[in-house]
Amino acid sequence: MDKIVEVTGGDGGNAFLILGREKAALLDCGMAYCADKLISNIKQRLNKLTLDYIFISHSHYDHIGAIPYLKQEWPNCKVFGAEHAKKILERPNALKAIRGLSNNAAIIYNSGDLQEYQDELLKVDIIIADGDITDLGGVTIKVIATPGHTQCSLAFLVNNETLFASETTGYMSESGKVYAAFITSSSAALASIHKCQELNPKFIISPHFGLLNKQATQDYWINCSLAIQETKNFIIDLSGQGYNEEQILAEYEKEFRDQTSKNQQPIDAFRLNVSNMIKVVRNENNDSQYRLT
Numbered sequence: 001m002d003k004i005v006e007v008t009g010g011d012g013g014n015a016f017l018i019l020g021r022e023k024a025a026l027l028d029c030g031m032a033y034c035a036d037k038l039i040s041n042i043k044q045r046l047n048k049l050t051l052d053y054i055f056i057s058h059s060h061y062d063h064i065g066a067i068p069y070l071k072q073e074w075p076n077c078k079v080f081g082a083e084h085a086k087k088i089l090e091r092p093n094a095l096k097a098i099r100g101l102s103n104n105a106a107i108i109y110n111s112g113d114l115q116e117y118q119d120e121l122l123k124v125d126i127i128i129a130d131g132d133i134t135d136l137g138g139v140t141i142k143v144i145a146t147p148g149h150t151q152c153s154l155a156f157l158v159n160n161e162t163l164f165a166s167e168t169t170g171y172m173s174e175s176g177k178v179y180a181a182f183i184t185s186s187s188a189a190l191a192s193i194h195k196c197q198e199l200n201p202k203f204i205i206s207p208h209f210g211l212l213n214k215q216a217t218q219d220y221w222i223n224c225s226l227a228i229q230e231t232k233n234f235i236i237d238l239s240g241q242g243y244n245e246e247q248i249l250a251e252y253e254k255e256f257r258d259q260t261s262k263n264q265q266p267i268d269a270f271r272l273n274v275s276n277m278i279k280v281v282r283n284e285n286n287d288s289q290y291r292l293t
């Protein structure tokens with residue numbers, strides 16, 4: 001584990017530096033407003049290495065917002081991401097949305113205005129896919145495709161023992177509860193959870209949380225699956241009672257937005273994600289009812 005160092009620059013998104021003998025890679029970056037602190041944390045740990053690679057778990061602003069600043073600091077560093085993430089970051093609307101959410105987060109976390117950045121720097125340079133392995137010199141990073149949070153979600157297995165679980169599996173709160181985060185498909189998310197479970201990692205790093213303790217590691221996969229079931233039941237139940245999407249969102253927020261979520265996720269991003277989960281559950285539920293008749 002001494003080859004893995006947390007270098008997170010502030011609330012809202014985590015970043016981990018993986019140090020090999022020859023190369024260094026960053027797994028996710030965190031939000032744009034954290035870039036200065038992130039860069040200084042990385043510099044303190046690089047020693048004689050430079051930052052060679054940035055692996056992104058998916059294309060959401062809280063995981064990749066700091067990329068343009070990292071590229072300014074280390075121009076030769078390459079961003080590795082899924083093919084779908086590359087496509088998303090080529091869309092002007094997506095870049096605009098990321099900029100908007102990044103600006104909002106800078107205000108919410110009291111960091112003042114964002115430093116200027118060029119959208120062209122926010123891109124995937126090299127496409128990676130399931131099973132790809134990158135060797136940093138005695139330390140390997142294996143890509144595990146885990147769709148369900150987004151189509152482009154990737155988990156990363158370091159040295160065959162430490163899994164950076166993607167947000168598809170859910171995210172652990174300070175309270176120990178795991179929350180679901182399937183934005184594109186609950187069945188794909190469940191399949192991704194089972195895929196990660198079969199890897200049987202010794203250590204798990206949960207998104208927006210960090211390294212799990214021994215007990216939480218043992219319980220993680222079952223808790224991730226239960227979180228999906230709990231969220232689905234909650235939405236299906238309220239839908240059955242005639243609640244519309246907006247009303248379900250309000251109830252969901254009361255029930256599932258705890259203090260950690262308030263600290264870690266701005267309200268606009270929380271609502272955007274939950275609205276999508278509600279749509280997914282209602283669509284999947286309609287489909288299954290249709291198939292039964």
Ligand SMILES: [Zn+2]
Nearest residue numbers: 058060149167
């Ligand atoms: Zn996300």
